[in-house]
Amino acid sequence: MLDTNAASTYNPYSYPASSFGDPSLAIDGETSTSWNARVDPTVAPKMAEGLLIDLKTAQRLSALVLTTSTPGMTVQVYGSASHAAPSSITDPGWVRLSGVRVDKKRSLRLPLADSKRAFRFVALWISAAPPSARHVSVNELELFPAR
Numbered sequence: 001m002l003d004t005n006a007a008s009t010y011n012p013y014s015y016p017a018s019s020f021g022d023p024s025l026a027i028d029g030e031t032s033t034s035w036n037a038r039v040d041p042t043v044a045p046k047m048a049e050g051l052l053i054d055l056k057t058a059q060r061l062s063a064l065v066l067t068t069s070t071p072g073m074t075v076q077v078y079g080s081a082s083h084a085a086p087s088s089i090t091d092p093g094w095v096r097l098s099g100v101r102v103d104k105k106r107s108l109r110l111p112l113a114d115s116k117r118a119f120r121f122v123a124l125w126i127s128a129a130p131p132s133a134r135h136v137s138v139n140e141l142e143l144f145p146a147r
Contacts, residue, residue, distance in 0.1 A: 002027045002053065002143070004129035005034070010052035010123050012088045021132075026051055026138040031067050035138040039129045050075075050086055050125040051138055058118035060146035064098065067107045074101045077110060078105030079119030088099075089125055097122075104126035 004024035011020070021036035037049055058081050066075065077098040080086055086093035097112040097119075122143060129136050 001072060002055075004110065005046075006056070007053050007141075008052045008054070009035070010050045010085070010089075010125070013048050015049060019114065023051055026141045028055070029140070031139045034069060034138050034139040037136045038135050039133050045129045045131060045133070047073075047126045047129050047136065048089070048091075049141065050123050051141060053122040053124075053141070053143065054085070055120050055143075058120045060118045061097075061112050061122065061143055062115045062146040063112055063144040064110045064122070064124070065107065065140070065142040065144070066102065066110065066138065068102060068137055069106065069139055070125055070130055070133055070136045071102050071104050071106060073126055073133070073136045074128035075099075076125045076127060077112060078112070078123040078125060079112070079117070080123075081117070081119050082121065085121045085123070089123070094123065095119070101128075124140040 007023040026035035
């Protein structure tokens with residue numbers, strides 16, 4: 001389990017803080033709790049926010065397990081070895097590690113590309129919500145080291 005201080009909301013477009021729940025709930029080991037992000041109906045189903053994990057030191061990773069109560073959202077996983085998290089998801093400091101649409105699954109294991117490189121920051125980027133969703137939830141996010 002990650003230190004609960006490791007998680008924060010990755011909000012490079014400065015959406016109101018009231019649009020997000022407590023990010024530590026996504027890494028607390030309890031699938032009954034969750035980090036939530038409100039879906040803005042004016043741009044739905046598009047989204048542009050996510051969860052940021054600060055591992056404190058660079059680590060090689062092989063997989064991410066995502067547990068959600070809102071299957072159908074589109075997510076990508078990014079890693080960065082920078083000393084600070086890149087300020088935009090399009091920043092070249094991010095390396096795309098995975099991309100998948102979470103379809104009808106409450107729990108999904110995502111293999112991560114580039115397991116030979118070490119990353120300090122991991123971002124679970126949510127780019128689209130399921131149709132008609134008012135919010136998206138990340139109930140649990142787990143990272144697994146590379147062997």
